[in-house]
Amino acid sequence: MRFCGSEVESRFFLAPMAGVTDAPFRAVCERYGAALTYTEMVSARALTYQDEKSGRMLRLPEGHKPCFAQIFGSDPDVMAEGARRALEISGAQGIDINMGCPVSKIVGNGEGSALMRDPKRAEAILRAVVRAVPVPVTVKFRKGFEGGSDTCVEFAKMAEQTGIAALCVHGRTRAQMYTGASDREVVARVKAAVTSIPVIASGDALSARACMEILRETGVDYVMIARGAEGNPFIFRDCLRAAEGLPPERLSCGELLDTLLAHARAMAEWKGERSLVEFRKHGLWYLGRLAGVKPFKVRMSGVSGLEELEALCEEIRKEDPAVKEV
Numbered sequence: 384m385r386f387c388g389s390e391v392e393s394r395f396f397l398a399p400m401a402g403v404t405d406a407p408f409r410a411v412c413e414r415y416g417a418a419l420t421y422t423e424m425v426s427a428r429a430l431t432y433q434d435e436k437s438g439r440m441l442r443l444p445e446g447h448k449p450c451f452a453q454i455f456g457s458d459p460d461v462m463a464e465g466a467r468r469a470l471e472i473s474g475a476q477g478i479d480i481n482m483g484c485p486v487s488k489i490v491g492n493g494e495g496s497a498l499m500r501d502p503k504r505a506e507a508i509l510r511a512v513v514r515a516v517p518v519p520v521t522v523k524f525r526k527g528f529e530g531g532s533d534t535c536v537e538f539a540k541m542a543e544q545t546g547i548a549a550l551c552v553h554g555r556t557r558a559q560m561y562t563g564a565s566d567r568e569v570v571a572r573v574k575a576a577v578t579s580i581p582v583i584a585s586g587d588a589l590s591a592r593a594c595m596e597i598l599r600e601t602g603v604d605y606v607m608i609a610r611g612a613e614g615n616p617f618i619f620r621d622c623l624r625a626a627e628g629l630p631p632e633r634l635s636c637g638e639l640l641d642t643l644l645a646h647a648r649a650m651a652e653w654k655g656e657r658s659l660v661e662f663r664k665h666g667l668w669y670l671g672r673l674a675g676v677k678p679f680k681v682r683m684s685g686v687s688g689l690e691e692l693e694a695l696c697e698e699i700r701k702e703d704p705a706v707k708e709v
Contacts, residue, residue: 386581387548387549387581388477388518388548389476389477390449391418391448392418393416393418393619394598394604394626395418395622396419396421396583396605396606396607396608397413397419397420397608398585398608399423399453399479401423401424403423403613404422404423405440405650406442406447406653407649408616408646408665409447410444411616411642412619413448414616415618415619415620416619416620417448417612417616417619418449419449419450420448421451421452422440422441422452422473423440423453424454424481424484425453425465427456427469430454430464430469431461431468441469441472442473443475444653449476449477450475451476451478451479452469452470452477452478452479453479454466454469454478454479455480455481457492457498459504459510462480462511463511463514463515466478466516467516470518477520479521479522479551480512481523482498482499482505482524483495483523483551483557483585484496485557485559485560485561496524496557498524499527499528499535499538499557502538505541505542506541510545510546513545513547519549520548521550521551522542522547524538524550524551524553525553525555526553526569527556528556528558529556529557530556530558531558532558533569535573536576543577543578543580549580549581549604550580550581551582551583551584551585552569552570552582552583554566554584554585555586565587567596567597567601570582570584570597574603574604581605582603582604583607584601584605588607588608588611590611590621591621591625593611594606594608594611594625595625595626611709614665614669615668617631617632617638617639617642618709621709631709636704636705637700637703639672639673639706640669640696642669643669643670644692644693644696646665647662647692650665656688656689659689659692662686663684667680667683667684670683673705674704674705675704676699683695
């Protein structure tokens with residue numbers, strides 16, 4: 384199966400998530416079956432200033448599966464230059480443009496989902512980036528901006544004409560943020576309206592069952608998994624099995640803890656052991672899959688080193704709590 388010129392193993396992708404989808408997390412999700420991943424979103428303007436932190440976020444490890452670098456901004460020329468720099472730094476298989484982020488500090492700068500209110504500027508950005516880089520360019524956007532608005536079909540038709548290689552639509556408006564339900568019907572209408580490029584669905588892909596329902600109900604080509612993968616990279620294995628008509632593989636406490644530790648060690652190696660403070664949120668998400676571990680979650684919130692984390696996981700392993708169903 385091919386997506387935007389890259390060979391992909393399935394229809395299940397890992398979404399870009401700020402502060403989450405760094406290289407270690409992407410690698411864990413790839414191990415369990417994520418066919419394509421995205422970097423955390425990076426400011427195009429920061430890249431033009433040669434910001435070191437932004438550059439580090441785009442580094443890709445050896446042997447990774449197809450990965451797209453995601454950038455955001457509001458100026459077509461800056462976005463074009465940012466895309467060139469992102470590609471130079473990362474060597475990614477494609478560039479993704481964020482026109483869906485609902486966070487106030489992004490929207491307030493006319494970036495992210497704010498561009499859905501300015502389709503002419505959005506079109507100029509898409510055309511500029513497509514011209515700037517020799518790799519596929521994709522775009523991620525939302526159902527609309529205001530509560531109750533539904534502008535994504537026209538937005539998708541516009542985007543299709545700019546030369547982009549694929550698009551991803553999240554079935555919520557900016558006003559909804561991440562509340563309420565993702566609108567599958569509007570995603571289906573986007574898929575029906577766009578005929579020349581693949582469409583990816585985003586929103587409420589929280590289990591393998593939900594992912595299969597999204598594919599079936601919307602007719603999209605791929606599903607992008609975001610919050611459903613937090614502390615649960617196993618969702619990709621479940622999706623691969625569901626696509627073959629098989630039930631999820633039983634997850635044991637031992638496998639969950641082994642994966643948690645492998646993830647933490649990879650983060651420490653990639654970013655230094657001080658990054659274990661940053662890992663705490665991941666640890667809490669993993670432990671959220673276990674029943675009756677509140678005291679251990681309290682301790683996870685204070686973990687600051689590998690030895691401490693390993694000792695905590697060994698205590699949990701001895702108790703062998705049940706794994707919750709997703």
